[in-house]
Amino acid sequence: MLKLALVDDHKLFRKSLAALLGTLEGVEVIYESDSGKDFLSFLKENKDVDIALLDIQMPEMDGYTLCGKVLNTHDTIKILMISQLSSKETIRHVMQSGAHGFVTKNSEPEQLELAIRNLNTTGFYLGPELGSVLKDLMLFQQGGNELQPDSDFLSDREKEVIRLICRGKSSAEIAEELFIHQRTVETHRQRMINKVGAKNFIGVIVFALKHNLLDVEDLS
Amino acid sequence: MKGTGEEVVSLFYIGTAIMLFLAFGLLFIVVTYQRHFFRMKRKEAENMLKVSLESEKNERARIAADLHDGVSGDLSAIKNYLSVLAKKESENKEIFDEIREGVDAALQNTRAVSHNLMPPLLETEGLVPALKGYLESIGAKAQIYFEVTANGAVALPASVAYQLFRVLQELTTNMVKYGNVSKCDINIALNKEALTIDITDDGTPFNFRENLAKPNASGLKNINSRLHAVGGVIVQEEEKQVGNHFTITLKNVNNA
Amino acid sequence: MNIKEILPLIATILAFSPLTITFFRKTNPCFNYEMLAIKPYLWLIFIGAFYELIFTSFLRIPSAYWFTAYTFLEFLALWYFFRELLGLRYMYFFKGTMFIVIVGFLIILYYWEYNIHTTLEAYLLVPILLFVFISSFIWFKDLFNKEIISLWIIPSFYFISGLIIYFSGGFFISLLYDQLKIITGLSETNWLVFVSGLIIMYIMITIGVWKGTEKKP
Structure with a gap:
């Protein structure tokens, strides 16, 4: 049973989201509140939250700050940011905050379900909003000091792993396909994250796209 | 006596x-x-x-x-x-x-x-991104290709950026409504002395001054008021057969 | 010819210029009503100068009658000018002044004698002078309520300034002319003060007319 937490100051929306999530199979909403602080206190007692859905615009503590704090103490929790905003600035901020995925409040319920499933299997979710913005972000980011890495900065194996992850495969499935151990897959992931200096795997993807180690088409 | x-x-x-x-x-x-x-x-x-x-x-x-x-x-x-x-x-x-x-x-x-009512990017990212975003969406609907170029970073006080945005919004709305425009270039240049915005389109020639005198010119009068409030002027370059070229100049922007 | 003769001549010639300008240039539409209002006065000084030149200088006809009549006509022309300029709000003021001056004029006609006619005219000048000053004052006051960018482009500014200077300068000379005539020699010199005032006024009026007109297309 996937354990979900919801933090959003818009009460009506939060309750509707909880109701919607409650209809999904294998998903249970164990916590919802309108305050980031309350959520943090909750987390001190209860450690087994799998996924946390955080609203960005909140009066007391905004989503980015909350995300950072949660990941500080509970880095196994997957964070899905929700917001009404979908500007490039917002998405860039989301990616920098270490969150694992992003959906808009206006998303279709199917997309929401996909996001949660993906977060669970691959550990991140790249929705259509991020996808279309990523391309612009690649051109937008002025990485002056970044040298163009060698084409073998990422090993072929690592590139393969990225591609399979982008297609939504879980670590177990990737291991099967590549005839390697699941643990090896996890290691590859972590190593890539470290190499690129990102906070999570999305950063790796952005990096790969930027330096043409990956094509946008590879992202389904 | x-x-x-x-x-x-x-x-x-x-x-x-x-x-x-x-x-x-x-x-x-x-x-x-x-x-x-x-x-x-x-x-x-x-x-x-x-x-x-x-x-x-x-x-x-x-x-x-x-x-x-x-x-x-x-x-x-x-x-x-x-x-x-x-x-x-x-x-x-x-x-x-x-x-x-x-x-x-x-x-x-x-x-x-x-x-x-309030362009979302204006406060957070500034005039140029807000303009680009806005023009992309109206350009798509009106089938006009807007190109916004800026020489370097354009950082303006929020109130100035807001008024300029509205001015450009008014100008481009006119283009969409009456102009028969297919392409429009907007170039924003900021240097030590002044901020200059060049707006060139390829549509029906439109005489700013003449239209200002007409009774329904509230939009154009608005442009003048807003520019006046931020210390700017709009000048229409000489009329050609096709297209219009306007230049908006603001002096002393950095001291505003 | 010495200066005593040149100055009056200059004044007479200058008196022709304002009206002449209106023949050669058309009125600037912004100042239409002002130009219409000053027209009678322009005609008056033109005719006055004409009279001076022809009758007085050439034909040496005594000008005493003309001066007295001129004083009254001058008042009428200026009365018309200010009434047009200030509008209907001050009707009581205008009617009152007209009444006073007419009465004054009739009284003067009654006591008219050649020797003292200038002094009599000076007495009449008192209400006229007050009228000019008060009207100018009112005009300036009303000016502040309007959004005027610059005084220097308004023809009326020049007209009124000219009138004020002329009347202020000329008042005492008119008053004391007969006295000064008795004290010989001085009257003529002092009369030049009057003539200078006249010249200044004509110049101002000319500038005003110039500002109020524009080139004929």
């Missing part, structure tokens, strides 16, 4: 001198005071203009935020509940789909109105 010759003469000179003194004095006072007075009045009018534009901007921002935050969230909530219902009850699927479409439309409209 009979007196000695000398008395009369001195009376004459003194009298005339006094009269002339009074006359010139009056004129002098009038001339100097009038200029001062006029300057005060003008300053007052300018201040009032600035205040009213500022309050308009704040009002709109507030409405945009309320609209966006409150209403959007509520509509999304309705959508979610609809989805919950739809899963439980498959009989009324069509109705649910209709309702969902309606809610989507309402959401879109809310967003459009909110964005129109």
